[in-house]
Amino acid sequence: MAKQDIALMAHLMRRAGFGATREELEALVEKGYEQTVEELLNTEAQPALDRYELVRYHPWTWKPGTLPGMGSVEWLWFMVNTKRPLEEKMTLFWHHLFATGVSKVDHYDEITMMVAEFREKGMGSYKDLLMSMAQNPAMIYWLDNCENHAHAVNENWGRELLELFSMGVGNYTEVDVREVSRAFTGWTIEPKLPRGPIGRHDWHFTYQEDDHDHGEKTFLGETGNFDGKDVIDIICAHPATASFIARHLYNFFVADEAQVPAWAVTPPQDQDAIDTLADALVESNYDIRSTLRVLFNSEFFKNARFARLKSPAEVVVGTLKLVGGFEFPAPGIGEMSRQPNYMGQDLLNPPSVEGWHTGTEWINSGSLMRRINFTADMVGDTGRPGVKSMIDHLKADNSISPGAFVDSCLELMGPLEVNKETRQELVDHAQINGDLNWGNESETSSERVSEMLQLIVSLRDYQYA
Amino acid sequence: MASTKKDPVIVVLQLTGGNDYLNTVIPYNDPHYRDNRPAVGVAEDRILKINDNVGFHPEMAPMQRLYDQGKVAIINGVGYANSPRSHFRSMDIWHTCEPDKLGTEGWLGRVTKDLDPNKENVVTTVSFGPSLPRALALPGVPVACVDDLDTFGMLPTISETDQRNKILDRFTRLYSPTIGSGFVMDYLGQTGLDSLKAADILKVAPAKYNSTIEYPDTTLARKLRGIAQVHMADLGTRILYCDHGSFDSHSNQVGMHDKLWHDVSSAVESFFDDLRENNAGENVIMLLFSEFGRRVHDNGSGTDHGAAGAAFVIGEGVKGGEYGEYPSTNTEDLEQGDLVPNTDFRSVYTTIAENWMGLDANPLVGGTFEKPSFV
Numbered sequence: 001m002a003k004q005d006i007a008l009m010a011h012l013m014r015r016a017g018f019g020a021t022r023e024e025l026e027a028l029v030e031k032g033y034e035q036t037v038e039e040l041l042n043t044e045a046q047p048a049l050d051r052y053e054l055v056r057y058h059p060w061t062w063k064p065g066t067l068p069g070m071g072s073v074e075w076l077w078f079m080v081n082t083k084r085p086l087e088e089k090m091t092l093f094w095h096h097l098f099a100t101g102v103s104k105v106d107h108y109d110e111i112t113m114m115v116a117e118f119r120e121k122g123m124g125s126y127k128d129l130l131m132s133m134a135q136n137p138a139m140i141y142w143l144d145n146c147e148n149h150a151h152a153v154n155e156n157w158g159r160e161l162l163e164l165f166s167m168g169v170g171n172y173t174e175v176d177v178r179e180v181s182r183a184f185t186g187w188t189i190e191p192k193l194p195r196g197p198i199g200r201h202d203w204h205f206t207y208q209e210d211d212h213d214h215g216e217k218t219f220l221g222e223t224g225n226f227d228g229k230d231v232i233d234i235i236c237a238h239p240a241t242a243s244f245i246a247r248h249l250y251n252f253f254v255a256d257e258a259q260v261p262a263w264a265v266t267p268p269q270d271q272d273a274i275d276t277l278a279d280a281l282v283e284s285n286y287d288i289r290s291t292l293r294v295l296f297n298s299e300f301f302k303n304a305r306f307a308r309l310k311s312p313a314e315v316v317v318g319t320l321k322l323v324g325g326f327e328f329p330a331p332g333i334g335e336m337s338r339q340p341n342y343m344g345q346d347l348l349n350p351p352s353v354e355g356w357h358t359g360t361e362w363i364n365s366g367s368l369m370r371r372i373n374f375t376a377d378m379v380g381d382t383g384r385p386g387v388k389s390m391i392d393h394l395k396a397d398n399s400i401s402p403g404a405f406v407d408s409c410l411e412l413m414g415p416l417e418v419n420k421e422t423r424q425e426l427v428d429h430a431q432i433n434g435d436l437n438w439g440n441e442s443e444t445s446s447e448r449v450s451e452m453l454q455l456i457v458s459l460r461d462y463q464y465a
Numbered sequence: 466m467a468s469t470k471k472d473p474v475i476v477v478l479q480l481t482g483g484n485d486y487l488n489t490v491i492p493y494n495d496p497h498y499r500d501n502r503p504a505v506g507v508a509e510d511r512i513l514k515i516n517d518n519v520g521f522h523p524e525m526a527p528m529q530r531l532y533d534q535g536k537v538a539i540i541n542g543v544g545y546a547n548s549p550r551s552h553f554r555s556m557d558i559w560h561t562c563e564p565d566k567l568g569t570e571g572w573l574g575r576v577t578k579d580l581d582p583n584k585e586n587v588v589t590t591v592s593f594g595p596s597l598p599r600a601l602a603l604p605g606v607p608v609a610c611v612d613d614l615d616t617f618g619m620l621p622t623i624s625e626t627d628q629r630n631k632i633l634d635r636f637t638r639l640y641s642p643t644i645g646s647g648f649v650m651d652y653l654g655q656t657g658l659d660s661l662k663a664a665d666i667l668k669v670a671p672a673k674y675n676s677t678i679e680y681p682d683t684t685l686a687r688k689l690r691g692i693a694q695v696h697m698a699d700l701g702t703r704i705l706y707c708d709h710g711s712f713d714s715h716s717n718q719v720g721m722h723d724k725l726w727h728d729v730s731s732a733v734e735s736f737f738d739d740l741r742e743n744n745a746g747e748n749v750i751m752l753l754f755s756e757f758g759r760r761v762h763d764n765g766s767g768t769d770h771g772a773a774g775a776a777f778v779i780g781e782g783v784k785g786g787e788y789g790e791y792p793s794t795n796t797e798d799l800e801q802g803d804l805v806p807n808t809d810f811r812s813v814y815t816t817i818a819e820n821w822m823g824l825d826a827n828p829l830v831g832g833t834f835e836k837p838s839f840v
Contacts, residue, residue, distance in 0.1 A: 066552050068481070068711070103599075104567060106551040256649075309649070342595045342610075349553070351569045351602075360652050365587060365660040366597060366610040368653070369619060380622045421644045429635050451632070454620060458636055460645065460653040 017085025071108030099355035110138035137203035186212030246277035255307035256359035312343035402430035481710030486758035527734035535785035538839035544806025574603025618664035718767035750780035
């Protein structure tokens with residue numbers, strides 16, 4: 001099997017999912033790249049996960065309310081076990097984009113429901129999703145549209161809709177913000193019922209006609225008696241929207257871009273790629289599946305191996321999938337779901353409506369140590385099925401030279417590509433104990449493999465996706 | 466690294482979950498207290514009276530001893546207007562000083578930056594706990610997050626000393642600027658070496674530590690002992706942070722609240738005993754706060770989310786006593802059944818920032834506030 005094919009397939013699976021094991025990669029290469037892209041896109045051909053499977057073992061994951069740290073257990077279980085990796089990756093994408101958090105929304109339940117909505121609709125039309133978000137109770141509360149009244153306009157949702165969810169700064173005026181906000185007056189939530197004896201009541205969207213501003217509005221040069229739906233139509237007809245979503249897709253799936261607030265002043269690193277994706281969005285009437293097909297089959301995607309840093313969710317889920325043994329919702333899943341938070345990504349609680357800053361901003365001295373120690377702890381456990389399987393691979397040869405030992409480990413851990421100085425350091429390290437032999441040295445050799453894997457995950461190179 | 470003069474140090478102990486103010490500093494002479502607390506009220510003969518009006522919860526005997534020595538300031542009625550009664554939101558407001566909009570910068574992150582603008586000391590601020598509290602978060606400001614000082618460092622799973630040294634040497638070489646190039650690789654390299662440095666600095670703390678004080682065997686006591694170790698190692702650490710909880714006593718409050726305050730009081734007393742024994746207490750104050758107090762009337766088993774609470778500031782440099790008025794418990798004075806805050810939480814921060822740390826508080830807490838004179 002050609003080494004380059006495996007490397008490319010590993011790249012695809014890291015980006016369109018949360019990585020794949022060596023065995024999975026080999027099977028996918030047999031199938032071919034384009035076919036694999038189609039299977040990833042065709043999410044509904046695979047069975048959906050049943051959340052009740054999890055609830056059966058961990059009833060407290062059902063509407064965990066305000067229990068700190070409990071919110072992302074269900075999501076972690078989905079990310080690790082899904083048979084539809086791209087669907088789950090897009091769910092994460094939309095959570096980055098429509099960043100909504102418990103720091104303001106009182107409890108996890110409504111945001112978990114928002115995440116379920118991303119899962120259900122995230123591969124379809126962006127325009128439909130935008131409409132769903134405009135009516136999503138958590139979003140309405142998060143951005144104060146419940147305080148946006150016909151006679152007292154609150155611009156929070158209207159502004160973020162334009163600035164962060166669709167067009168980006170620089171494509172509209174302050175008057176437009178005002179007019180958009182007017183169009184969404186009366187889009188609110190039903191009064192929240194007090195907590196019942198067995199928990200909370202869900203929140204519900206409602207349209208209050210008597211609190212809607214029925215007057216004429218002018219938005220981006222068009223005038224009419226607009227409501228929110230008309231505004232979304234106008235937004236989606238504007239080319240800035242397709243470019244803005246394209247740049248988000250590029251930053252999430254292809255290569256690290258500048259942080260969102262800098263986009264108005266910093267051009268994209270690959271304008272042609274953004275244009276290609278924006279065209280795909282427009283031509284498909286904002287169909288995400290069609291756009292992702294273009295993205296994954298493009299040369300700019302295939303050439304972008306290791307061009308971004310992993311998000312904490314990618315670090316944790318990727319590692320759990322690599323070492324295996326986390327499929328069953330075993331005790332301890334709660335602690336696992338907090339790991340991304342320890343690395344700086346508290347799922348369901350982004351730092352602000354702007355979402356997380358990505359790329360190097362994930363990394364500080366504390367978070368880097370967390371990443372390394374968590375991953376090293378996992379790959380250092382020779383009892384885990386994925387680690388065992390890597391050791392078995394190495395056992396195919398009775399005796400392995402330090403150079404071949406390092407190369408095989410790098411191959412099994414990715415394949416991971418490192419520069420030659422780094423490789424030399426690893427070889428020097430392996431050299432300390434000479435050739436890797438099996439037979440009666442089996443136990444020591446397994447420990448040596450475990451140590452080499454730990455050293456590999458502590459490399460800077462391993463932080464790249 | 467070690468400073469010659471003793472710089473002021475602040476320890477924060479966050480009481481997560483919403484501590485029940487009324488059962489912590491109990492207005493025992495107030496008839497409304499009994500009326501409102503049929504289920505969770507503390508019997509009068511158990512209350513540790515500190516003056517004619519209020520007394521501590523019965524499990525706070527160690528706090529009472531510190532109070533009697535004049536080392537505890539009780540700040541009454543702390544909070545802010547329009548309390549949202551949500552754990553997450555309220556905690557966020559305390560952390561960012563932004564009651565009206567979502568803030569991303571922690572107030573202690575700003576303090577850290579003021580103290581060490583050139584990032585000369587990677588352990589200026591140390592947090593005991595797995596994740597970074599938003600109070601300490603500020604892009605570009607390093608904070609060491611420690612779970613356990615004894616195992617803190619890179620690759621703790623490789624425990625055999627000789628092997629570990631070899632691996633860490635290798636790590637240093639792999640992260641050196643001579644390998645790899647480009648902004649991201651350089652940034653990762655520098656950050657990795659900073660992490661190692663923080664671990665190297667902090668690992669001397671347990672070894673240098675020498676104390677006869679026996680802390681209780683609790684999670685919080687272990688954190689405070691770690692804080693004492695870091696402080697006494699003279700590493701230039703100025704801010705130390707930890708939390709304890711959950712104080713969210715909606716049901717079965719009585720046993721739960723007893724245990725919480727037993728653990729907090731005993732650990733805090735051991736901590737200050739430890740500092741005193743080592744002559745290291747005069748430049749340390751500790752702030753205890755919770756994101757909100759709880760509802761005045763109990764719910765038959767516990768208490769629901771409320772508004773005003775109490776903060777405590779403890780230390781040798783503290784002027785002990787009560788600060789501010791206990792909010793009125795008259796039914797007509799309550800808001801949605803809750804005590805109305807009469808001291809802004811940013812006032813407490815202002816006193817700490819200006820009178821203790823010697824900084825200009827306004828940009829740190831986002832405005833000018835009264836400055837109760839507890840230090």
